[in-house]
Amino acid sequence: MNDNSGGLAMHEVLAAVLQVRDGQLQVLLWQRGIEPDAGRWALPGGRLGNSEDVQTSVLRQLAEKVDVREVAHVEQIEVFSAPDRMPQERTVVTAFLGLVPCVADPALPGDTAWHPVTDALQESPRTAFDHGLIVRRARDRLRAKLSYTNLGFALAPPEFTVSSLRELYAVALGHRVSATNLQRVLARRGVLVPTGGTAAPGPSGGRPAALYRFAERGMRITDPFAVLRPPESQHSPEGAVHLADPRAAP
Template sequence: MSAPPALHEVLAAVLGIRDGRLRVLLWQRALDPDAGRWALPGGTLGPEEDVESSVRRQLAEKVDVREVAHVEQLSVFSDPARSPGKRRIATAFLGLVPSDADPALPEDTAWHEVDDLPPTAFDHAAIVGSARDRLRAKLSYTNLGFALAPAEFTISALRELYVAALGHAVSATNLQRVLTRRDLLVPTGETAAPGRAGGRPAALFRFTDRSLRVTDAFAVLRPPARPGGPRDGVLP
């Protein structure tokens, strides 16, 4: 007797920088299996949907999808034991929300630190880890920082976003040099208001475009080489 066909679901690991930390949107399950645990937004693929239109629909039902600056397919998770009961195959997506966006969230949904997750449902922690790793890799060789940053920013603020996403120190001077050399940043001609400490107003920049493109296929954002060595990470 043949096994019943597997269900196909779509899941979204939506990441963003909140309070200086890389966080993911999770919702708390109310029903078994894994009631009370935190899960990625998503659901079953509709009979007339492709996977991307399905995940965008699912996100629209959970968050304000207009605030999601970038969505891309991450991977397929097909371990037969990944969920109890009828077999489920998941197509997972990475979504990114700019740091100044504040999407409306249902009461059962909240931001959680990627590196300090609460108890998660099924294999969703592994999917979050894959999304984090994809983001970190693409920050090296694409312009994907646009999806984490507001429309305008200081170099210092952009550096803080990269530090939070990458999980290691990055030089503001080196970051500006490399992104400018790749024609990714342009000055707006405006300055940010001075902070409480006063000082010279900082110049505001923006990304030259806000759609994904490869800028240096072999680039790597590296952490500091050794304890006691250079404090800042290095871009080639």
Template sequence: MNDATSRAGAGALQAEVLVAVFGVRPVTCTADPDRRSGRGELRLETLLWQRALEPEAGRWSLPGGVLLGTEDVDSSASRQLAEKVDLRRVTHLEQIGVFSEPGRSSGSRTIATAFLAVVPTPAATPGAATDDADLPADTRWHPVEKLPPMAFDHQQIIERAATRLRGKLSYTNIAFALAPEEFTIAELRQIYAAALGHDVDPTNLQRILTRRGMLTATGRTAPPGPTGGRPAALYRFTVTKYRVTDPFAAFRPRD
């Protein structure tokens, strides 16, 4: 089946792929000398593009589009990210569900396969883009807790994807996908806290992740901060391939 044939049969039923991309990013994307010392504030954000044409012109959408007849949903997700928002590298990608409610979009009935994608924290990643100016003109990062007016059911998809990500932080090693290659415990605590939406005790976090065999000391230390003090040890994730580490664990806010 070629692309033309696939599109020709889309009048009654159409398939699309949508991707909710998450990253833990600095609240302000200007240079922050305190970021490396663990004092720069981070938050969970999602990557959106603004629709220029009807339907829903001016509203914000998840990266995505029509599933072509020559591709599966996984390859389509990667293509959509590259074409729509110029994102060509993610550290984790997984399918989170199918959205098939009649009337979820205007025009022909459209069934969406939704994905969760993760990119690493840019604050401590050498060469990573840290400013929206590096993105296409119609694309911006937005805080998950303060989304702009969204098209169709895309807010619902973001909420489901964010819930999935937060849940997986408690029983898998998915944090490797959010973190830079090397980090201090203070930096890792910030990433967990931003993604989870509540504070995380650094001592408890280190103890749990060490017990699960998730952390490896690099033997190196971070550059000292502006106030001096003892250099903090640098760690990395032992395994950078997604896996379940503890199916019964949960990080929760302290009472």
């Protein structure tokens, strides 16, 4: 435990950068080369500069340290200030959620890699300090905001079929999603816009699927009372998406 009585705490920024890759929700981590926690995997970030705000700092450090410039959305999720969160010098961290579209493939240094969020939350690989907790909070924030905002734009490519968008939502939410229900919900909220184009037919042929895009490439609240829930039981329709009003009685 650190002893910083009478001194000032350091302030750092960290980003849990998430992306749907290879059919999984993944988080960007780098492997620490020095103590404390040498060999463990950490979130990218660093100390806050004297002349910058926290969001400017985290974007700068993502670009400089891990070459992530294609962040479609970034938002502050929480401040972590437990006195013993770092073993040497007391450090307060402002944590961010960052989202990278599924089509982006940023160049990464040799000590940096994408890891499935589920693995990071199970300490495989072992994460540094309280970074596993930050990853969990970032994942939970993403899942919550997919329910009542248009935040899916930050995970999706510029154009997509409803089926491919369904796959992105299912991976991010961690449960089955019906393409029909998803299209109906997002269309009602004015989130999706048809491009007029179609996707190339698959190997089995069939009717070309219509292409869509998000109406906006910035986050907005679309339904403040909606909640996307997984199927409630084995009797629920295959791939169901349940929308509930949290104001209603259970």
